[in-house]
Amino acid sequence: ASKRRGRGRFTYYDAELNASDDRRYVLERQLPRAIAENELVLHFQPKVRLSDYRIVGLEALVRWAHPDYGLVYPNDFIPLAEQSELIVELGNWVMQACCAQQAMWKAQGLPLVPVAFNVSPRQLGDEHLPARVSAQLQAHGITPAEIEVEVTESCLVEPFGTPANVLRQLEGLGIRIGLDDFGSGFSSLSQIRHFPIGTIKIDRSFINDIRNSKDVGVIVTSIITLAHNLNMRVVAEGVELRDQLVDLKMAGCDEVQGYYMSRPVDVCETARLLVQKTIIPA
Numbered sequence: 001a002s003k004r005r006g007r008g009r010f011t012y013y014d015a016e017l018n019a020s021d022d023r024r025y026v027l028e029r030q031l032p033r034a035i036a037e038n039e040l041v042l043h044f045q046p047k048v049r050l051s052d053y054r055i056v057g058l059e060a061l062v063r064w065a066h067p068d069y070g071l072v073y074p075n076d077f078i079p080l081a082e083q084s085e086l087i088v089e090l091g092n093w094v095m096q097a098c099c100a101q102q103a104m105w106k107a108q109g110l111p112l113v114p115v116a117f118n119v120s121p122r123q124l125g126d127e128h129l130p131a132r133v134s135a136q137l138q139a140h141g142i143t144p145a146e147i148e149v150e151v152t153e154s155c156l157v158e159p160f161g162t163p164a165n166v167l168r169q170l171e172g173l174g175i176r177i178g179l180d181d182f183g184s185g186f187s188s189l190s191q192i193r194h195f196p197i198g199t200i201k202i203d204r205s206f207i208n209d210i211r212n213s214k215d216v217g218v219i220v221t222s223i224i225t226l227a228h229n230l231n232m233r234v235v236a237e238g239v240e241l242r243d244q245l246v247d248l249k250m251a252g253c254d255e256v257q258g259y260y261m262s263r264p265v266d267v268c269e270t271a272r273l274l275v276q277k278t279i280i281p282a
């Protein structure tokens with residue numbers, strides 16, 4: 001009997017595995033269509049300044065409004081796109097959609113804050129990126145200070161290659177550059193100083209453990225102090241609890257982002273947040 005149960009279980013797992021493999025396969029196959037037929041949408045998550053709880057920035061996060069699967073999250077399709085040049089196309093879509101949205105809010109007379117978009121390592125290998133960004137700023141009548149770029153540590157391996165040059169050109173245009181997920185890789189602030197990074201975002205995993213581990217608390221405080229001494233601003237990502245917010249404020253962190261302040265929200269809800277201007281924690 002136990003043998004039969006065992007077999008039954010295997011069949012069940014196989015079916016599940018196949019279902020998720022199928023979904024991934026379908027998503028991979030349909031991704032070019034998603035970009036071409038505008039099935040991608042941007043949601044926005046606010047960055048809140050700790051000194052006065054003002055919303056001082058937004059981060060654009062892409063979703064795929066899939067006709068069969070509903071809203072698909074980036075972890076399910078960005079890695080697929082990153083396997084090929086498709087990520088460059090997707091990234092360009094996000095960049096132009098970001099500029100277009102910012103222009104729309106501007107036309108509506110809303111109080112603007114910089115909107116950041118995420119850039120993959122492969123996109124920084126595209127030497128035309130600064131010209132593309134510049135053209136979109138022009139086309140939509142927005143200034144370099146009204147957008148921001150987020151890159152990850154894996155973009156910062158080599159100070160003299162194309163990615164580093166692209167970053168320097170973006171910075172030269174007046175665009176602020178943020179380092180995403182800081183601490184999740186192996187780079188140190190002393191290496192990062194060779195790149196034009198204005199802001200670091202401390203990885204969610206540290207914020208998650210800030211209360212559970214005294215070491216993590218010390219690490220976060222040290223990162224913030226060192227970043228400030230290097231004239232960088234510090235954002236904490238993934239803040240989910242009031243206690244974490246209190247600790248981060250004590251540690252001198254500049255801004256927070258996370259479910260405790262707001263989840264990423266759609267365009268309408270974002271406009272409402274912009275009008276509201278602050279998110280005062282309960």
Ligand code: C2E
Nearest residue numbers: 061062073074075078094118119120238239240258259264
């Ligand atoms: P990321 O850039 O580090 O963005 C933060 C992710 O953490 C977002 O997930 C956000 O919804 C989530 N998050 C925010 N606050 C909290 C919190 O308090 N708790 C928890 N548990 N999670 C929180 P999302 O939107 O699913 O995006 C995941 C990743 O996908 C992003 O990580 C980014 O690396 C990538 N991504 C998203 N949009 C784009 C894009 O347009 N281009 C590229 N290249 N990558 C993107």
Ligand code: MG
Nearest residue numbers: 059118150180
């Ligand atoms: Mg990001």
Ligand code: MG
Nearest residue numbers: 180181201237
């Ligand atoms: Mg991040």
Ligand code: MG
Nearest residue numbers: 181203204237
């Ligand atoms: Mg992260």
